[in-house]
Amino acid sequence: MEPSSSLLGFEEEAKVSSSSARRLVPWLNWHEWLFVKHALFSDSPHSALKRISAWRSRASLPVLIEVTASIIEIQLKDPCFRQDESNDASLSEEMLAMLYCMAIMRLVNGVIEKTRKKEVASIAVAADAIGIPRMLIDIRHEGSHRELPSLKIVRSASIKALDWLKSYYWEPQSKAIPFQGEGLGEVKKEIKSKIRELAICLKVNGSAQSSSSLLKGKRVKHGELLFGRNKLLSLMVGKSQMSRTGGPKKQISKILKYVLRLYSSFSSEIVSVLLEYLLKALSSSELEGNADDASNGLTTQNVLADWKLILLKLCNKEPEILLNLLKEVLDMIETRENMKYAEDNPNIGISHSRPEIQQRDYLSSLFAWLVGILSKVPSAAANMPKRVLHELLRKCLLISRLCNKQLVDSALQLAELMNDSYLKEKVRKFSLISLSNLDSADDQSSLLTSKNILKFEESILEATKKLELVKQQIMKNKKPTAMDCDTKKSQTWTLAKSWNPCPIGMLPRTVGSSGYLPVLNVIDDEKQNQLLESKENWKLIPHGNKRDATLDLPQLDNSTVKKMRKTKEFSESNNELPMQVVKGCLLVGGVLKKLTEEELLAIESSVRILV
Amino acid sequence: MDSSPSPDIHIPEQWSEAAESIVYSSRPPIILICGAKNCGKTTFSRYLLNVLLHKYPKVAYLDTDVGQPEFTPPAFLSLTIVHKVTPDLTVPCMKTPERCLFFGDVSSKRDPSTYLSYVFALYDYYQKEYCISEKGKNPFKIELPLIVNTPGWVKGVGYDVLVDMLKYISPTHVVKISISRESKNLPSGEFWLDGEHDETINLIEINSAHQDLLNRSMIVRKDARLLREFRIMAYFRQCICRDSSISTIKELAHALASHCPYEVPIASIKIQHLHCEVPSSEIFFTLNASIVGLAVDSEGLENLPWCLGLGIVRGIDMVKGVLYVITPVPHSSLEKVNLLLHGYIQIPSCLLQARYCFTFLCRNGR
Numbered sequence: 001m002e003p004s005s006s007l008l009g010f011e012e013e014a015k016v017s018s019s020s021a022r023r024l025v026p027w028l029n030w031h032e033w034l035f036v037k038h039a040l041f042s043d044s045p046h047s048a049l050k051r052i053s054a055w056r057s058r059a060s061l062p063v064l065i066e067v068t069a070s071i072i073e074i075q076l077k078d079p080c081f082r083q084d085e086s087n088d089a090s091l092s093e094e095m096l097a098m099l100y101c102m103a104i105m106r107l108v109n110g111v112i113e114k115t116r117k118k119e120v121a122s123i124a125v126a127a128d129a130i131g132i133p134r135m136l137i138d139i140r141h142e143g144s145h146r147e148l149p150s151l152k153i154v155r156s157a158s159i160k161a162l163d164w165l166k167s168y169y170w171e172p173q174s175k176a177i178p179f180q181g182e183g184l185g186e187v188k189k190e191i192k193s194k195i196r197e198l199a200i201c202l203k204v205n206g207s208a209q210s211s212s213s214l215l216k217g218k219r220v221k222h223g224e225l226l227f228g229r230n231k232l233l234s235l236m237v238g239k240s241q242m243s244r245t246g247g248p249k250k251q252i253s254k255i256l257k258y259v260l261r262l263y264s265s266f267s268s269e270i271v272s273v274l275l276e277y278l279l280k281a282l283s284s285s286e287l288e289g290n291a292d293d294a295s296n297g298l299t300t301q302n303v304l305a306d307w308k309l310i311l312l313k314l315c316n317k318e319p320e321i322l323l324n325l326l327k328e329v330l331d332m333i334e335t336r337e338n339m340k341y342a343e344d345n346p347n348i349g350i351s352h353s354r355p356e357i358q359q360r361d362y363l364s365s366l367f368a369w370l371v372g373i374l375s376k377v378p379s380a381a382a383n384m385p386k387r388v389l390h391e392l393l394r395k396c397l398l399i400s401r402l403c404n405k406q407l408v409d410s411a412l413q414l415a416e417l418m419n420d421s422y423l424k425e426k427v428r429k430f431s432l433i434s435l436s437n438l439d440s441a442d443d444q445s446s447l448l449t450s451k452n453i454l455k456f457e458e459s460i461l462e463a464t465k466k467l468e469l470v471k472q473q474i475m476k477n478k479k480p481t482a483m484d485c486d487t488k489k490s491q492t493w494t495l496a497k498s499w500n501p502c503p504i505g506m507l508p509r510t511v512g513s514s515g516y517l518p519v520l521n522v523i524d525d526e527k528q529n530q531l532l533e534s535k536e537n538w539k540l541i542p543h544g545n546k547r548d549a550t551l552d553l554p555q556l557d558n559s560t561v562k563k564m565r566k567t568k569e570f571s572e573s574n575n576e577l578p579m580q581v582v583k584g585c586l587l588v589g590g591v592l593k594k595l596t597e598e599e600l601l602a603i604e605s606s607v608r609i610l611v
Numbered sequence: 612m613d614s615s616p617s618p619d620i621h622i623p624e625q626w627s628e629a630a631e632s633i634v635y636s637s638r639p640p641i642i643l644i645c646g647a648k649n650c651g652k653t654t655f656s657r658y659l660l661n662v663l664l665h666k667y668p669k670v671a672y673l674d675t676d677v678g679q680p681e682f683t684p685p686a687f688l689s690l691t692i693v694h695k696v697t698p699d700l701t702v703p704c705m706k707t708p709e710r711c712l713f714f715g716d717v718s719s720k721r722d723p724s725t726y727l728s729y730v731f732a733l734y735d736y737y738q739k740e741y742c743i744s745e746k747g748k749n750p751f752k753i754e755l756p757l758i759v760n761t762p763g764w765v766k767g768v769g770y771d772v773l774v775d776m777l778k779y780i781s782p783t784h785v786v787k788i789s790i791s792r793e794s795k796n797l798p799s800g801e802f803w804l805d806g807e808h809d810e811t812i813n814l815i816e817i818n819s820a821h822q823d824l825l826n827r828s829m830i831v832r833k834d835a836r837l838l839r840e841f842r843i844m845a846y847f848r849q850c851i852c853r854d855s856s857i858s859t860i861k862e863l864a865h866a867l868a869s870h871c872p873y874e875v876p877i878a879s880i881k882i883q884h885l886h887c888e889v890p891s892s893e894i895f896f897t898l899n900a901s902i903v904g905l906a907v908d909s910e911g912l913e914n915l916p917w918c919l920g921l922g923i924v925r926g927i928d929m930v931k932g933v934l935y936v937i938t939p940v941p942h943s944s945l946e947k948v949n950l951l952l953h954g955y956i957q958i959p960s961c962l963l964q965a966r967y968c969f970t971f972l973c974r975n976g977r
Contacts, residue, residue: 022972024958024963028899051896053888054889059955059956491946492875493948495874496872499871499872501865503970504868504963505926505963520896521929
C-alpha cells in the first residue's frame with residue numbers, strides 16, 4: 001500500500017524536487033544557530049548547552065551538533081580544561097575516559113553511517129573520505145572491542161575532534177547562511193539589485209508586445225527615468241533585454257518571491273531602498289524638465305507610473321510595505337519641518353532655500369501619490385485595520401499644519417478610504433480652515449497667529465480622536481462585563497480576538513502577513529522587568545525593526561532613545577490597559593526608573609530624532 | 612460472515628475461519644493481536660472488528676501501537692468504542708476515543724515502564740466500564756468485546772513489553788500472525804506463559820495474507836514516517852471547517868497559518884516535557900511551533916494525565932504572556948485542559964512552509 005496522500009483526502013501532489021525540499025531543524029532561524037555557535041566555542045558555553053538541550057527535545061537535532069555539545073560538556077567536567085572551576089563532585093579519571101570515548105564513538109558512527117553504503121566501504125575507508133582524523137577511528141575501535149583507551153589519549157582526541165567538527169560542519173554552515181556576517185550594506189545592495197531587476201522585468205514585460213527599434217530606444221530612456229541619470233543602469237537595461245531567458249512572467253514572480261522573503265527579515269531596508277529610488281526618480285525628472293508648478297502633479301504621475309506597477313505588485317502581496325512607505329515619508333516631512341523650526345529665529349522670515357522647498361514638495365507629492373496607490377490596492381485598503389489608518393490620518397493632519405495643500409488633500413483621500421462620513425466631515429472642515437490660512441501666508445505676523453489657530457484646531461481634532469478611542473475602549477470593557485454575568489468562571493482558553501495570518505512559529509503583525517520573530521528568553525525577576533519594558537518598546541514600532549528581533553539586552557538599550565519617540569503613538573493605539581503599569585518605567589541611564597507623566601512628556605519634547 | 616471488504620484486500624480463508632471461531636464464543640471475547648512488523652495485524656483487526664460488529668452493537672478497541680494507531684494521531688494510546696462497520700479496510704479513519712493517553716513518542720523504547728502503565732490503566736478502565744465483574748455489581752452494564760492491537764516490535768525490549776502486556780491482560784483469544792521468515796516471528800506456542808498452560812486462552816496462529824509461489828510472505832513496505840505525517844495533517848485538517856475546500860497540503864498549511872488560534876495565558880497552564888529534561892529557561896524554545904498533547908492534570912485514578920487531543924503551539928507572545936494554540940478539540944472540552952505535554956512528535960515540515968518565510972527549516976545540507 002503506497003502511502004499516497006489521497007488516502008487522507010489530499011490530492012496527489014507532484015513530487016517535490018529534492019533541491020527545493022527543506023529539512024526540519026530545531027532552531028527558529030539562523031540567528032539562533034549563530035548565537036549557539038558563538039557561545040559554544042567561547043569561554044562559557046553554558047547558555048549554548050542549555051539551548052542545545054532544548055533543541056534535543058524537538059527531535060530533529062543534527063548529530064554533529066549533538067556530538068559537539070557532548071564533547072564540550074565533557075570538557076567542562078574535566079579539571080584539565082577548567083582550572084578555574086573547582087569541582088567538588090569531580091569524576092574519576094576512569095569515568096571521564098569513558099565519557100570521552102563514548103562521545104568519540106558517537107561522532108564517528110554518526111557521521112559515517114550517513115555517508116557510507118554498508119559493506120561497500122569499511123569504516124576506515126569511509127572515514128578517510130570525509131577526513132576524520134585517524135586517531136578518532138582508532139579510539140572508536142579500541143573502545144568498542146578492546147580496553148578503554150587512556151584519559152590522556154582521549155583528551156587530546158577530543159581537542160582534535162572539536163577542531164575537525166569546526167572545519168567539517170560549523171564553519172562551512174555559517175558561511176552558507178545567506179546575508180549573515182556581512183552587515184546590512186550587503187543586504188541593501190542585494191535588495192537594490194533585486195528591485196532593479198524587478199523593475200526592468202516589469203518594464204520589459206509591459207512593452208513586450210511591440211518590438212520596434214524605436215521602442216528599444218524608449219525603453220532605455222525609461223530606464224533612465226526610473227533610476228535617474230545613471231549610465232551604468234541604462235546599459236544594464238539594454239543588456240538585460242538581450243539576455244532575457246525564461247518567460248518574463250515567471251522571472252517576475254521569482255524575483256517577487258525573493259524580495260518578499262527578504263522582507264520578513266529586512267523590512268526597513270526594503271522600505272528605505274524603495275524610498276530612495278522614488279525620490280531619485282522624482283528629483284531627476286525635475287532637473288530634466290521645467291519646474292512648472294502647474295504641470296507638477298502631472299509629471300509626478302508620469303514619472304512614477306513605472307514604479308506604480310512595481311509597488312502595486314509588491315503591495316498586493318504584502319500591504320505592509322505601502323503602510324511603511326507612507327509612514328516613512330511622513331516622518332521625513334516632519335523631521336525636515338522640525339529641523340527648520342529649530343533653526344528658525346523668530347525674526348527671520350521665510351528663508352527657505354530652493355532645494356529645501358523642492359525636497360518638501362517632492363515628499364508631499366510622493367505622499368499624495370502613495371495614498372493614491374493605497375486606494376487602488378483593494379486588498380490593502382480593505383484589510384488595513386481602522387486603527388492604522390486613523391494613525392496615518394492623524395499624523396498627516398498634524399504635519400499639514402504647515403499649510404501644505406497637498407498633504408491636506410491626501411488627508412481627505414485617506415478619510416475617504418475609511419468610509420467614515422463623520423470623520424470625513426471633520427477633515428473637510430479642517431482642510432477648509434487651513435486653506436483659508438494659506439491666503440494670508442505672506443504676512444509674517446498673520447502666519448504666526450494662523451499657526452496658533454491651526455495648532456488649536458489640530459489639538460481639538462486630536463482631542464476628538466482621543467475621545468473616540470476612549471469611547472471605543474469603554475465599549476470594549478463593557479462587553480466582557482456583560483459576558484461575565486453569563487459565565488461565572490473566567491475562561492482560560494479563549495479565541496484570539498483578531499488574527500493576521502503569519503507563518504507558524506512567528507507572531508502576527510498588524511498589517512500584512514509576514515509575521516515577526518518572537519523573543520522567547522525567560523529572564524528572572526529584575527531582569528525580566530527590564531526585558532519586558534525593552535520588549536514593549538521594541539514592539540512599539542509597528543513596522544519591522546532595523547535589526548533582527550532576537551536582540552540581546554545591551555543592544556536594545558541603545559535603541560530605547562529612538563523608540564521613545566513612538567511612545568505617544570503607542571498610548572493611543574494601545575488597547576490593553578493593564579500594560580500601562582509597566583509603561584511608566586523607562587531605562588534611563590541603564591537603570592529602570594518609574595517616571596511620572598510629566599517627566600515622560602518633558603523627555604519627549606526635548607528629544608527630537610533627526611533621521 | 613459476509614462483511615464486504617474492499618476489493619484490494621484479500622482475506623484468506625485462514626483469517627475468516629479465525630474470525631468466525633472468535634465470534635462464536637459465548638462470552639464477549641478479549642482478543643489480542645500480535646506479530647512482526649507489517650504482517651497484517653491492523654488489517655486483520657479491522658476485519659475482525661467488522662465481523663464482531665455483526666453480533667455485538669459496539670466493540671471496544673484498545674490501541675497500543677503508538678507508531679501507527681488506528682483511530683488517533685501517532686503517539687497516543689487509546690480506548691475507542693466502535694459502533695460503525697468500516698466499509699473500506701484500506702482507509703484509516705479518525706475517531707474520538709473514549710479515553711486516551713499521550714505517550715509522546717512513536718515507539719515504547721525510551722520509556723517502556725510508563726508505556727506499560729498507560730496500557731494497564733486503559734485496560735483497567737475497560738474492565739471497570741465494559742466488563743462484567745465477578746461480583747456482578749452493576750447488572751445493567753453492557754459487556755463489550757475488546758480487541759487489543761499491538762506494535763510490531765517483537766524482539767528485545769519490545770518482546771518483553773509484549774509479554775508483560777499479555778500477562779496483565781490475560782486475553783481470551785490471542786491471534787498470532789506469522790510471516791515466512793521465521794527469525795522475525797514471535798516464538799511459537801504460548802510464549803508468554805512460563806511453561807504453564809492456561810486452559811482459558813485460545814491461541815490462534817495464522818499466516819500473513821500475501822504469499823508468493825514459494826510461500827514467502829510479501830511484506831508491503833510502508834514509509835512509516837510519511838504515514839505519520841499524513842495522519843497528523845489529517846488530524847489538524849479537522850480544525851478548518853468542513854465546508855472550505857482544501858485539497859492540497861499547501862492549502863492546508865496556508866489555512867492553518869491563517870486560522871485564528873486559541874489564546875491561553877502561560878500562567879494558567881502547566882508544561883511537562885516527556886522523555887527529556889529541559890532547563891526552565893529554554894521551555895519556550897522547545898514549545899514554539901511544536902505539537903503538544905492537551906491533557907487534564909490529576910483527574911483520573913493514579914493521577915494519570917487523561918488527554919483530549921493534540922494542539923500546535925503556533926506562537927508564543929512573551930509580552931502578553933500567552934500561548935497561541937491551534938487544535939480541533941472543541942472549545943467546551945478545552946476548558947478542562949491545564950497541562951501541555953511535549954514529547955518527541957515533530958511537526959510536519961510542510962506545515963511550516965508559509966508563502967515567503969521559512970521558520971525551522973533549512974535547505975538540505977548536513
